[in-house]
Amino acid sequence: SQTIHQWPATLVQPVGSPLSLECTVEGTSNPNLYWYRQAAGRGLQLLFYSVGIGQISSEVPQNLSASRPQDRQFILSSKKLLLSDSGFYLCAWNRDSTNYGYTFGSGTRLTVV
């Protein structure tokens, strides 16, 4: 069966520090991968998605970047965090050409102080 792992679960970082959040999927190959951000009490905003290794599409201009160095690994990064980067980050995957929704990771709560 397929599983998705996301870490860390919580993170407190000072302004100006770097960020690296990691997401890995097991039990499938060539998944579509997504990074979402959820502000407190709000909906989910798509940040990045990837349909293959090295293929990254950005949905909104921001202080963050994403990379996909391996088929089942998706990394969200920042060189210098801003206060506005605080939020709940969710990684998700789905299989191309299916009518199934996403499977989500358990999320990372990031607080920038």
Added chain:
Amino acid sequence: AQTVTQSQPEMSVQEAETVTLSCTYDTSESDYYLFWYKQPPSRQMILVIRQEAYKQQNATENRFSVNFQKAAKSFSLKISDSQLGDAAMYFCAYRSESNTGKLIFGQGTTLQVKP
């Protein structure tokens, strides 16, 4: 671009009763998929139910059912026999049939279940 709107920020229901959460969407596509996700306090996103746009029959999963009105671009969720564990934020989502498979979410509805 597609948009999803949930006009009810908060709803409440008495335990064992029925509640309906509203969702409308805007798209020019004819084939797509619609979903309802549940996000409990743990913040884990859980798929509740899905609907293919080409199917006229409304999807049902146990106590959860949808009222899909394609012409009106409406996709409401009905929860029957509400339970305390149903308390959560519910998100309506739209997925294009394109290969990127991006899910577009509504703003969410917080459901409170009263004992």
